Amino acid sequence: MLKAYSSVSGHLEPHDGAPEDFADAIWLDLLSPTREEERAVEDGLGLSVPTRADMEEIEVSSRLYAEDGTYFMTAILPAYTDADDTEMAPITFVLSGDHLITIRYHDPQAFRTFATRTQRADVGCTDSETVLIGLLETIVDRLADVLERAGGDIDTLSHDIFQRPDNRKAPKADFNATLKALGRKGDLNSKIRDSLVTLERLSGYLGHVTLQRASNRDIRDRVKTLGRDIRSLADHANFLSQKITFLLDATLGMINIEQNGIIKIFSVAAVIFLPPTLIASIYGMNFAIMPELHWAFGYPLAIGLMVASAGGTFFYFKRRGWL
Structure with a gap:
């Protein structure tokens, strides 16, 4: 599917279907594109759209590179983050002159949020660079929300592990369910950390791109702020990873204590x-x-x-x- 947007007074206005003249489109969003849609973009803008296999290359040189003044930047981003069963896939951002092209094969919520917001309010999307930076800022905000939700869930699990009432009538803790929940949170946090690593590399490369393109100071400052935000989220993700590891060890310790208590009862009964x-x-x-x-x-x-x-x-x- 191909969606095209044009800039109108700082807003992004969507086109009905593929545009006849790609020069009018400031952002071309390719979601699971067909070969015909890829050819249309390649012919209209005179560039080569990377394939899905190219996007999945793990080498940094294959994810961040330039060809004839066109800059290709790929990051691994999560989708369906409202649940713990998150889908990870690469997304490529192509900065070509006055155009931004995004190629993706899954649908992170940040893309829909950014497209909706830019249609309702003036967010300063006047060129391809401001659209790219605004989109990346929305992605980072979404990752921050996911980490915040995960942190709240981890705090709830910590409360259940350590602050259960010492009451015989209180329901017995289900440590098996706790272990599974901690495992899901650990998997989600690990995926977010992987995504932040790729975004940090992308923001560093984007800073170099803005220098090459002689972007204005406001753009460069926003890129620097974006990099700092990504690093702070990476630090928070590392903190959550350590907390999850601690809670896993604590849960296993609680299970050992319960098992020791059961063995103690049988041992005492045998001696009595x-x-x-x-x-x-x-x-x-x-x-x-x-x-x-x-x-x-x-x-x-x-x-x-x-x-x-x-x-x-x-x-x-x-x-x-x-x-």
Whole structure:
């Protein structure tokens, strides 16, 4: 799908379908484009649109490069970030003269948000550079929202792990569910960190591009601010990663404590019933001469010794604080 936008008094006005003259379009957004749409852009602007395989190259030189005054910049961005099942895919930003071309095969919310906002308000989208920087700023804001939501969810999990009420009637903590939730948050945070790394490289390269294109000072300042925002988000993502690791270790520790408590109960029970078992074993021997066998109080005495030995062991453990 090809969407084209023109700049009108700082707004972005969408075209109905593909434009007849690409010179009027300031932003061309290619979402899962067909080969015909790629050819139309290539013929209209005289450039080569990178393929999906080109966009997925991991080398920095394949993601950030220039050809005949046209600058190609690729970053890995997440989509469907409202849930933890996030889709990651590369998006290429092509800065060619007075045109910005974006090539993507998934639909991050930031693109829809930016397109809607620029149609409603004057956000200063007067040329390709201001459109690119405004789009990147919207992407960074979206990543900040995702990290903020993830941080809130992690705080909730931390509260559930460490601040459960010491009440027997309180519901028992489901540490299996907690581990799964922490794993999902860790996976989401890892994906956001990967995206921020590619965006940080892109912002650094974009700063070089603005110098090559002799952009005005306001553009260069916005690029520097964008880079600082990305680095601060990367630091926050690293902090969340450390917190998730700590909570995972703490959850495993809680599981070990519960398991140790269960083993402790069985161990204490085994020790408590050891003396009665010994007494029962003695009087279960098949010897002909055992004085207590024909004694009228032999049976009550044996039962009393078993109860007394079990009770004595129990109260000894209780006094020592082992129970």
